[in-house]
């Protein structure tokens with residue numbers, strides 16, 4: 001690693017088929033950092049098992065998530081692309097950071113509350129300590145910036161607190177990371193219940209646009225998106241459905257809310273929903289084409305994973321060894 005080189009880290013769980021929430025909130029922005037930062041983009045499979053997974057699906061989605069990273073513009077020559085479980089330093093530092101994280105802090109995490117309500121039969125310790133593993137993911141690489149959706153803001157703040165606490169006890173060890181959140185597309189909501197986040201693990205496939213949905217499916221799902229009983233395409237209080245569609249349209253076209261309101265003045269929700277479906281399908285078509293090519297070359301993906309894990313491990317163990325020495329472990 002070059003001295004003074006800035007580091008960017010982010011990850012996506014292979015816990016379901018990726019959605020336009022994952023795309024607009026996170027992955028689409030990843031490639032913008034490649035020229036200025038040393039970038040590590042990880043497929044966080046260890047996070048995914050905090051919720052029960054079908055092993056064959058998890059394996060398949062790990063390849064798919066890596067292929068999607070690349071299909072969304074991440075060049076493995078310019079970014080370190082790898083799988084979390086291939087670099088055991090993540091789990092090791094995760095354990096250590098558990099000992100620097102308070103029970104009360106983890107209890108306040110809204111994702112833990114949401115997920116434990118959704119998976120009441122499996123409120124496991126991993127679900128509870130998910131944020132300490134996420135802190136380890138980030139802090140291992142002396143990360144300066146973490147591009148994430150706003151739903152991850154609370155976890156990132158905790159990672160900063162953990163880094164600050166460790167640094168205060170053991171002198172400067174970790175870089176304290178900053179979040180990076182895209183202006184548009186920060187939080188994409190469910191099409192069936194626009195008060196809830198669009199999530200890849202949603203059981204209702206009509207609530208979610210998957211990055212790999214075909215054009216007809218995308219347009220059909222947008223046509224059925226829940227909106228209020230009005231007809232004016234305007235952002236407003238109590239118009240969660242339309243607000244969400246405007247956010248999505250803006251994220252795909254780069255147009256401002258005012259421009260969009262002007263464009264659809266007097267045209268009604270039906271026209272607008274169709275237009276949102278079309279811009280979304282247009283944007284995703286090239287990603288899907290490239291994804292299919294990449295996925296067909298499994299050996300190529302495995303080579304990317306292997307090279308990525310070797311590069312990541314070198315950087316990760318540098319930090320982990322420093323941490324172990326500071327703690328008094330015999331290294």
Ligand code: AQP
Nearest residue numbers: 013015021022025026148149186187188198199200201
């Ligand atoms: N709806 C969303 N809007 C904006 N950003 C989103 N992200 C996820 N959903 C939205 C961002 O995508 C990145 C990867 O997310 P993740 O895989 O780590 O897990 P998540 O945030 O828990 O995403 P899901 O889709 O809701 O997964 P499940 O259903 O498995 O829990 C993150 O940067 C996230 O902010």
